[in-house]
Amino acid sequence: MNSTYKIYFTGVGGQGIVRVSTIIGEAAMRKGLNVVMSELHGMAERGGMVTTEVKIGDSSSAIIQDGNADLLFAMEPVEALRSLKKVGPNTSAVVNSAPIIPFTVSLGIDTYPAIPEIIAELQSKLRNLFVIDALGLARKAGDTITANIVMLGAAAAIPGFPVERELLLASIKGTFPASTIGINFAAFESGYETVFHKISR
Amino acid sequence: MKISEILTGKEGDKLFLLGNEAAVRGALEGGIGIASTYPGTPASEIGNVFSRIAKEAGIYFEFSSNEKVALEVAAAAAISGVRSFVGMKCQGLNVASDSFMSTIYEGVRGGMVIFVADDPSMYSSQNEQDDRLYARISGSPLLEPSNPQEVKDSVKFALDLSEKFNIPILVRTTTRVSHMRGIVALGKIKRGKTKSTFEKNPRQFVVMPATSPKLRQELILKLRDIEEFANTSELNRIIDKGGDSGIITSGGSFNYVIDILDEYNIPAKVLKLTLSYPFPEKLVKDFLDSVKQVAIVEEVDPVMEKEVFAVLGKYRMQKKVYGKLDGTFPRVYEYTPDIVRESLCKSFDLQLPQKESYKTDIPLPSRPPLLCPGCPHRATYYALKKAVKKLGIKNPIYAADIGCYTLAIAPPFEMADCNLSMGSSLGTGCGFARTTDQKVIGFIGDSTFFHAGFPGLTNAVHNKDKFTLVILDNRITAMTGGQPNPGVSFDGMGGTAPEISIEEIVKAAGVGFVKAVDPFNLKRAEEAFTEALQYDGVAVVIAKHPCAAMITDRERRRKGIHITFDVNQNKCTRCMVCVRDFACPAICVAQDGLVNIDAILCNGCGVCTQICLEKAIEVRK
Numbered sequence: 001m002n003s004t005y006k007i008y009f010t011g012v013g014g015q016g017i018v019r020v021s022t023i024i025g026e027a028a029m030r031k032g033l034n035v036v037m038s039e040l041h042g043m044a045e046r047g048g049m050v051t052t053e054v055k056i057g058d059s060s061s062a063i064i065q066d067g068n069a070d071l072l073f074a075m076e077p078v079e080a081l082r083s084l085k086k087v088g089p090n091t092s093a094v095v096n097s098a099p100i101i102p103f104t105v106s107l108g109i110d111t112y113p114a115i116p117e118i119i120a121e122l123q124s125k126l127r128n129l130f131v132i133d134a135l136g137l138a139r140k141a142g143d144t145i146t147a148n149i150v151m152l153g154a155a156a157a158i159p160g161f162p163v164e165r166e167l168l169l170a171s172i173k174g175t176f177p178a179s180t181i182g183i184n185f186a187a188f189e190s191g192y193e194t195v196f197h198k199i200s201r
Numbered sequence: 202m203k204i205s206e207i208l209t210g211k212e213g214d215k216l217f218l219l220g221n222e223a224a225v226r227g228a229l230e231g232g233i234g235i236a237s238t239y240p241g242t243p244a245s246e247i248g249n250v251f252s253r254i255a256k257e258a259g260i261y262f263e264f265s266s267n268e269k270v271a272l273e274v275a276a277a278a279a280i281s282g283v284r285s286f287v288g289m290k291c292q293g294l295n296v297a298s299d300s301f302m303s304t305i306y307e308g309v310r311g312g313m314v315i316f317v318a319d320d321p322s323m324y325s326s327q328n329e330q331d332d333r334l335y336a337r338i339s340g341s342p343l344l345e346p347s348n349p350q351e352v353k354d355s356v357k358f359a360l361d362l363s364e365k366f367n368i369p370i371l372v373r374t375t376t377r378v379s380h381m382r383g384i385v386a387l388g389k390i391k392r393g394k395t396k397s398t399f400e401k402n403p404r405q406f407v408v409m410p411a412t413s414p415k416l417r418q419e420l421i422l423k424l425r426d427i428e429e430f431a432n433t434s435e436l437n438r439i440i441d442k443g444g445d446s447g448i449i450t451s452g453g454s455f456n457y458v459i460d461i462l463d464e465y466n467i468p469a470k471v472l473k474l475t476l477s478y479p480f481p482e483k484l485v486k487d488f489l490d491s492v493k494q495v496a497i498v499e500e501v502d503p504v505m506e507k508e509v510f511a512v513l514g515k516y517r518m519q520k521k522v523y524g525k526l527d528g529t530f531p532r533v534y535e536y537t538p539d540i541v542r543e544s545l546c547k548s549f550d551l552q553l554p555q556k557e558s559y560k561t562d563i564p565l566p567s568r569p570p571l572l573c574p575g576c577p578h579r580a581t582y583y584a585l586k587k588a589v590k591k592l593g594i595k596n597p598i599y600a601a602d603i604g605c606y607t608l609a610i611a612p613p614f615e616m617a618d619c620n621l622s623m624g625s626s627l628g629t630g631c632g633f634a635r636t637t638d639q640k641v642i643g644f645i646g647d648s649t650f651f652h653a654g655f656p657g658l659t660n661a662v663h664n665k666d667k668f669t670l671v672i673l674d675n676r677i678t679a680m681t682g683g684q685p686n687p688g689v690s691f692d693g694m695g696g697t698a699p700e701i702s703i704e705e706i707v708k709a710a711g712v713g714f715v716k717a718v719d720p721f722n723l724k725r726a727e728e729a730f731t732e733a734l735q736y737d738g739v740a741v742v743i744a745k746h747p748c749a750a751m752i753t754d755r756e757r758r759r760k761g762i763h764i765t766f767d768v769n770q771n772k773c774t775r776c777m778v779c780v781r782d783f784a785c786p787a788i789c790v791a792q793d794g795l796v797n798i799d800a801i802l803c804n805g806c807g808v809c810t811q812i813c814l815e816k817a818i819e820v821r822k
Contacts, residue, residue: 012568022382026202026217029384035217036348037382040324047786048570058463060348061456062381065538067558078566084559101799102568106780106789107612110566114792117563125559144801174202 004057005162006064007155008086011075012100013048016148020073021052023152023175027167028056038062047103049079056162072126073155075134075148076100077118084125092128094154094195095119096147098135130154130195137190143180146187153191157199165192208254212389220379221246223349224288224316224372225254227356231312232393234283235261237271239652240681241290242325243376244318248288248684252693260395264684264693267623267652268293269300272315276304279313279369280406282397284360288316291332296623296653298335303408304369305339306416308423311397312360313369315341318379321500321535325376327603327622329533331501332373336478340420341371342427343478344436345452349383355475357388358436366423375500377453377535428479436475437484444468446549447492449485449505451477454498457541465553467545480508482515489513489520496548497524500536523548569611574787575749575804578606578673580720582614583783583812585642585671587723588730597640598633602626604646605680606673613784616644623649627657627670634661634668640734641668648678648686650703655710661739662711669733669740672703675748683751707741714740721746723811749804757805765803765821766810768796772817779809779818 007024011017018039028035036059039052053064067088074080074095087093097115104110122129132154134147141150149172156165165188172184202216207226210216218226224247228236236255238248248264255262265271268289275287287297294301294317301315317335320326336343342362346355352374359370404412431437442462450458451474462469472488474481489495489512497506506524513520523529523544530536530544539555546553572579589597601607601617602625610617619629626643634641645654650672661668678684685691685698692698707715714736718729726744733740747753757763773796779788780796787802788809798809800821810818 013570022202022217025382029215029217035382035384037217038377039219039380039382040376047568047573049568060459061453061538062383063377063457063538065542065556067556078568081561081563082565084561087559088556100802101789102566103571103784103786103789104569105566107784108790109612111564112566112792113563121561121563125561 004055004059005070005160006068007054007071007073008064008069008083009052009054009073010079010083011050012079013050015050015075016145017050017052017075019175020148020152021054023168023171024163025054026174027163027171030167030170031163033162034058036060036062049082051083070160071155071158073151075151077115078112080122081118087125089127091126092158092160093122093126094130094132094151094158095122096134096151097131098133098147128158130158130198132191132194134191137194138187141187141190142183146184149184149187150191153188154195157192157195159199204250204253207250208258208390210387212387214387215384216387217382218349218353218385219246220349220352220374220381221318222250223353223385224356225250226385226387227353228286228314228360229258229390230353230388231314231357231360232284232391233260233286233360234393234395235275235278236286236288237263237265237274238288239265239268239271239293240678240684241293242681243320243379244288244290244293244316245681247316248693249682252684252695256694259392262693264678264686266687268297272297272304273300275313276300276309276369279309279311280307281399282310283395284311284313284364284393286314286316286356290326291317291319291330292326292328292622293317294332294335301335302339305341306408306413306420307406308367309363309369310367312363314356314359314363314372315369316356316372316374319373319375319501321375329501331504332371333478333504334502336371340424341369342366342424342476344370344372344475345477346372346374346475347378347452347455348381350385351475352378353385366427368423373452375453375535424479428481431476431479431481432483434476437481438473439488440471440473442468442470444470445493446470447472447488447495448498449474449488449495449509450498451475451505452500454500454536454541457536457538458498460538461542461545467549467551469549474505477505480505482512485509485512486516489518492520494521494523494549496529496545497522498530498536498541570608571611571784571786572605572608573750573804574785574802575753575806576605577675577720577744577746577749578609579783579785580723580746580808581671581673581726581744582609582616584720584723584726585730586614586616588727588734592731592734594640594734597642598637600626600630600633600641600643602643602645602649604649604673606644606646609644613782624653624657627654627661630668630670631657631661631664631666634666643668643670645670645672646679647672647674647676647688647703651687651701655706658707658710658712665738667738669736669742672707672741672743674703674743674745676745677748677751679748679751683748703743707743712741713738715743716741717743717745719746720744721806721808723808749806753806754804762805764805765800766798766805766807766818767800767821768798769817769819770795772815774815776814778814779812783809783812785809
């Protein structure tokens with residue numbers, strides 16, 4: 001049970017959370033590991049919160065107990081803060097730095113905290129935090145839609161991540177149309193390199 | 202994984218499947234010849250998968266007009282000897298319930314599975330109903346799988362069981378089982394027959410006072426036999442981890458129980474019921490005999506718990522029972538591993554350490570679901586709101602319905618005052634118009650209109666009610682992920698289909714005022730609404746424009762069109778009309794107070810250019 005690796009994914013509808021979780025799950029399956037995943041998406045196709053949970057290893061339920069995630073995979077900074085309940089002393093995190101401003105903020109009902117404030121708060125709780133400019137790296141790779149794959153690359157470089165990059169790349173290959181594999185691979189590498197360099201420094 | 206692998210995967214292959222996807226594979230392995238559904242979350246993916254693979258699988262599949270029709274299609278097939286599968290969300294069984302009750306009496310000749318997905322915590326539903334109670338009302342045997350592998354196996358098993366006992370079988374999941382992914386080892390696909398000959402037997406297949414009493418007797422006998430079967434079936438098993446405490450559980454709750462017992466090394470005996478109705482009395486009695494105390498871990502209603510009390514009472518047994526009735530387990534919302542851990546601690550007097558977890562004191566902005574950028578409903582509501590204001594209508598009643606458009610409940614529109622169920626805008630519209638002096642404006646989507654709108658419409662015309670109905674026709678069943686309905690030109694198997702005109706139906710029903718408009722022309726739409734609101738009788742405006750997420754965005758992506766809009770800051774006076782009154786998620790106010798349009802979110806509909814008083818919104822160069 002302790003060997004189970006638990007990943008909590010969070011983001012906003014349209015950011016490809018379900019897709020990226022499934023890619024990891026399939027790669028784990030190919031490695032011969034047991035894997036379960038739970039996905040939950042709100043009422044609207046876009047704009048609402050989306051979370052998924054993946055457990056790799058010996059587990060029946062895909063739901064992570066509070067404080068128990070090994071990795072927080074956040075496609076959006078405020079959503080990372082909203083997910084702190086799942087985070088405990090042993091959690092690492094990859095967080096995309098690009099905010100998606102909720103409409104409640106534009107209407108003046110709510111306020112969006114400043115990005116440095118969010119990052120400082122995350123830093124105070126997370127042992128191993130990697131803030132990634134996933135949007136910028138995805139743009140460089142050729143399409144902003146691959147921001148989730150940039151983040152996947154970043155996650156894969158974190159020590160302890162249970163699935164090797166080759167298996168993840170194979171899973172990406174089995175998921176997307178052949179014409180977009182190049183862009184997706186480039187996106188993955190850029191995320192991987194970013195974290196890899198930060199760690200080896 | 203590609204969806205086609207659900208069909209092409211070979212025996213022994215492993216796929217990482219969603220519970221709903223596994224249900225489809227199970228139906229194919231069980232040799233169905235026909236499948237039907239009406240989409241509804243958390244069961245929507247079932248139809249999406251069938252529609253992609255049915256043709257190649259050599260079976261027939263349809264998105265039916267509603268769940269009742271879907272169930273009737275499947276029942277007729279099974280009565281004729283063709284194995285069938287019908288899938289729906291929990292409330293779908295309310296719609297189908299009339300025929301559901303009868304089909305359990307009549308029985309079947311070919312196997313039939315009725316798959317329902319409950320939604321504890323109501324992530325995408327209007328209530329938290331427990332469809333296990335439908336098994337008890339109708340007398341339908343019930344299976345409750347816990348994970349995707351079990352979903353696949355249960356559906357296949359249920360088709361055989363159904364044929365063996367000549368009775369349709371209910372397979373019930375919850376959101377966390379239907380939307381759980383897991384590794385599924387595939388079995389062999391069985392080619393079932395898709396055609397048969399209906400053999401007449403009106404004493405069995407016509408329910409009426411002359412026939413039903415005998416069918417009722419037969420049903421009770423069938424249930425007695427199936428209960429015997431359930432007492433010894435391998436579907437119901439005991440996992441013995443020692444000790445003298447017992448746990449009875451089923452479905453998704455089983456996963457939490459077994460994980461907690463393993464993680465904290467708790468000794469207990471677990472009775473996992475998969476064939477949970479007819480309730481296997483002997484098996485449960487023997488289990489209760491073997492333990493000192495028992496916890497019942499089940500989501501939503503204390504269904505099994507009351508069955509356990511019945512067993513205890515019948516055999517005059519004394520055992521302490523922990524569950525929902527004594528408040529040990531919560532009565533509302535879905536369970537989580539944390540809830541199950543805490544409740545088991547209370548039940549068996551355990552001390553299980555809770556992991557340290559964090560929270561933030563920074564106030565976080567809420568992120569409610571919204572109508573998408575480019576959504577035609579936004580334009581409809583905007584134009585209608587202007588018409589209502591211009592006519593000086595005070596305190597109108599907005600009779601809402603079920604679809605994306607229910608999101609108009611939120612600011613700035615706040616145009617959803619009451620809904621009950623699919624199609625209720627019309628019935629409640631009649632009632633509000635009859636019993637108040639307020640102006641009544643109803644909303645219904647295209648798919649919802651075909652689902653359950655017509656009876657209410659004829660009721661309104663025939664009873665001379667006075668209200669305005671807006672039919673939001675976005676050319677697709679949108680909220681559940683873009684399925685066809687009778688108003689579009691393709692069917693569930695991807696073939697061309699006759700497109701049924703809502704306008705002609707409404708006219709044929711005798712509605713005196715009917716107008717179809719494209720809401721993206723705000724001026725025209727406002728004019729149509731202004732006219733309709735002044736009409737003395739039932740007035741219908743059909744606001745017709747394709748769904749942004751399911752149609753326009755996909756078309757643009759395919760064609761490589763990337764038009765988006767931007768705010769010319771030299772012209773913008775920050776009047777905030779576009780932000781405040783139109784509420785498109787792509788239009789946002791930056792921290793410097795400037796109004797911007799997010800190039801990624803913007804769908805390029807351009808409706809905001811019609812709203813801007815300064816003509817400051819321009820095509821992005």
